[in-house]
Structure formats: C-alpha cells, structure tokens
C-alpha cells in the first residue's frame with residue numbers, strides 16, 4: 205500500500221531542527237527531492253550534505269517565512285531548481301508560553317507572524333504548483349501537511365496565544381481541504397503532543413522551568429515519530445486522504 209516518493213519534490217519549512225529536520229530526512233529516504241527551508245543556513249547545509257551522502261537530493265534555502273516575499277522566492281526557487289512541487293510540510297513554528305496578563309506582546313506577534321501568517325503565505329505560494337502536480341504523473345495527487353498541535357485541540361492556562369494560533373491552523377486546514385480536495389490536493393493536519401525538540405528553548409526561562417515540569421516524568425515523543433507519521437500521510441494511495449492525526453506520547457493524558 206505504501207507508495208514511494210520517487211520523482212516527487214517536497215518542501216519542508218522549519219527544517220533546520222526538530223520535526224522538520226527529521227521529516228526532510230525521512231521523505232528523502234523515500235525518494236523525494238527535498239527543498240529544506242529555515243533561517244539557520246549552516247544547519248540546512250549540513251542536513252543537505254547528509255541527505256546527498258545518503259544518495260538523496262536536497263536543496264537548502266535560507267528563508268524567513270514570516271516575510272511573504274521570501275516565501276514567494278522560496279517556492280519559486282524550489283520549482284526552478286527541482287522542477288516541480290508535490291508535497292509541502294508547513295512546519296515552522298514557535299511556542300512562547302506564559303500568562304496573558306502582562307505578557308510581552310511582541311511574543312504574541314512572533315507566534316501570529318510565524319504560526320499563522322507564515323503558514324498561510326507558504327500555502328498561498330505553493331498552491332498553484334500543488335494543483336498542477338496533482339494533474340499529472342507520477343502520483344496524480346499532491347499534499348500539504350500543516351503542523352498544528354494538541355494545543356490546537358485543548359486550551360490551557362499559559363498557552364492562550366499558542367492555542368489561538370494552532371486552533372487557527374486547524375480551521376484554515378479544513379477550509380482549504382474542502383476547497384481543493386476535489387482536485388486531488390490532500391490537506392492534512394498533524395497534531396503532535398510533546399516531542400523532544402528545541403521548541404521550548406525559546407520560552408522565557410522563568411516560565412519554562414515552571415511549565416515544562418509536567419512533562420519531565422513522561423517518555424516524550426522523538427521528532428522521528430512525527431516524521432514517520434507525516435511520511436505515512438503523504439505516501440498513501442491517491443484515493444486515500446488522512447485528514448487529521450493526533451499523536452501523543454502514550455503517557456500524556458491531556
């Protein structure tokens with residue numbers, strides 16, 4: 205049932221670490237040429253080298269996806285250099301937790317700019333190419349996978365604006381899904397629970413120590429667990445669309 209991704213091109217945002225990095229590696233191992241994007245070019249270059257050494261095809265593109273012009277250039281370069289665009293993993297995100305009262309509102313701007321506007325810009329720029337890819341060989345289907353979170357389903361104190369952004373990703377994904385599914389662009393939503401990545405590193409220290417304590421006793425997911433699920437989604441046969449996947453560590457209750 206699993207289809208290889210040979211002769212396809214995938215774009216992964218936030219590929220310099222964590223879930224994006226693991227996903228780029230996984231998709232490349234299944235035959236996709238991967239365009240990998242983030243701001244830290246050195247990390248992207250190292251990953252691209254590794255993928256090439258393992259026989260894959262990779263293109264590293266430094267881009268800040270909160271800037272619409274850079275997103276347009278990212279998609280254009282992907283298509284120019286790799287020839288097409290079949291799969292988008294809309295993954296770049298930031299989680300700046302803390303109380304709403306007295307919050308430094310620049311943290312809200314950063315989350316809204318990246319988790320919402322960045323994801324929208326990528327979807328907007330990629331969509332014409334995905335629609336085109338879905339019309340022909342090799343798969344006659346295309347994929348956009350938007351990375352949300354358990355936080356897109358369950359709101360918690362100290363997570364209000366992160367919840368807001370991930371809830372938005374879910375709503376946008378479902379609306380887009382209805383718009384393009386008849387033309388064989390599959391829109392999927394992935395909602396990870398706690399995964400060991402750099403994500404909490406950006407939370408203010410006093411908040412981080414307090415908030416992340418509740419996860420120290422459980423066996424957290426690894427980025428490869430989510431990459432594996434994403435690869436499962438995009439390698440389904442043309443008739444099968446995995447619309448939504450919620451993936452928690454077994455011991456995570458909420």
Ligand SMILES: NC(=O)c1ccc[n+]([C@@H]2O[C@H](COP(=O)([O-])OP(=O)(O)OC[C@H]3O[C@@H](n4cnc5c(N)ncnc54)[C@H](OP(=O)(O)O)[C@@H]3O)[C@@H](O)[C@H]2O)c1
Nearest residue numbers: 218220221222223242243244268269297353399401402403
């Ligand atoms: N880890 C978890 O527990 C968890 C749970 C649920 C959902 N998620 C979601 O999973 C996604 C990936 O997060 P992660 O856990 O893998 O964290 P991560 O290791 O911190 O990865 C975040 C990625 O986003 C990139 N990024 C940040 N700002 C960017 C910008 N302006 N333009 C382009 N890229 C940017 C970062 O690269 P640069 O800094 O190099 O730009 C990095 O590659 C996020 O959407 C997050 O909300 C994570």
